[in-house]
Amino acid sequence: MPSPSAVGERSPFTGLPQDRARPVLAVKIDNVGPARPQTGIDRADLVYVEEVEAGLTRILAVFSGPPADLPDRVGPVRSARESDLELLRQFGRPALAFSGAQSRLLPVIAAAPVHDVSPAHASGAYARDGSRPAPHNLYASPARLLAAAPDASTAHDIGFRFGHAPSGGAAATTRTVRFPAGSAGLRWSAERQRWLVSFDGRPASATGSGQLGAPTVVIQYVTVRTSRYHDRWGSISPYSETVGSGDAEVLRDGKAFRAHWSRPDADGGTRFTTGQGAPMTFARGPVWIVLAPRPS
DSSP states (O other): OOOSSOTTTBOTTTOOBOSSOOBOEEEEEOOSGGGOSBBSGGGOSEEEEEEOGGGOEEEEEEEOSOGGGSOSOBBOBOOOOHHHHHHHGGGSSOEEEOSOOOTTTHHHHHHSSSEEOSTTTOGGGEEEOTTSOTTSOEEEOHHHHHHTOTTOOBOOOOSOEESSOOSOOEEOSEEEEEETTEEEEEEEETTTTEEEEEETTEEOBBTTSOBOEESEEEEEEEOEEEEEEEOTTOOEEEEEOOSEEEEEEEEETTEEEEEEEEEOSTTSOOEEEETTSSBOEEOSSOEEEEEEEOOO
């Protein structure tokens, strides 16, 4: 896959200048009411929003910046899902921070191309916050997580392209992605030059910062099917398929662009193209990707 954003010049995740490639850390983060506001996700390069049990959502935040850009702590950290492993294969062998998983899934995680930096393998990176109720109170230090995974793969091209917006697009100021038991709302802020995020009708924020948002938000329509696993209450874990192809909507610069996504195999990145087949370019900066259920 050609890379116009050469490592050492610009980040392949954000299109912003970087001095050199940095290791990739993915952190699974809680996204129910008691977990909000979360900590550290305002410093992530990429933020994935995905469906979990009971129609709720959870976040997978991906960091690859220099140490000075990493938050002091991130969380609340929660459990991993099978579909995370497919999603993360395009990053090589990143570090994956999570707190537990369904017992039958643990051997699958152990065999996956990730560096497991859960509390079982990096206990010194985690601490509980007594001001919050369990299980929504486990936080981790990204620096300590990466220290526990010295061989984590570094950031490389995963298919994203950055630059001026393509021609076309329709003026847009709001979008709402609905899940069975929640929603992700998006509102364009011309003042902040980013799409501001809400969850379940309420502005989403991170501790110590304002409302969360990003210059580019991708609504990627995927097949959400049942997996082989379930939670402790018997709810089946959904599996968001990120290998394949489908429709997408890319939000940037106060416009919505119809797009197509394609990822032929799990080891490759995800390409986004316009309706005319040209590369769909993102605005430089953090990118949020909402893995939305494909319309039936």
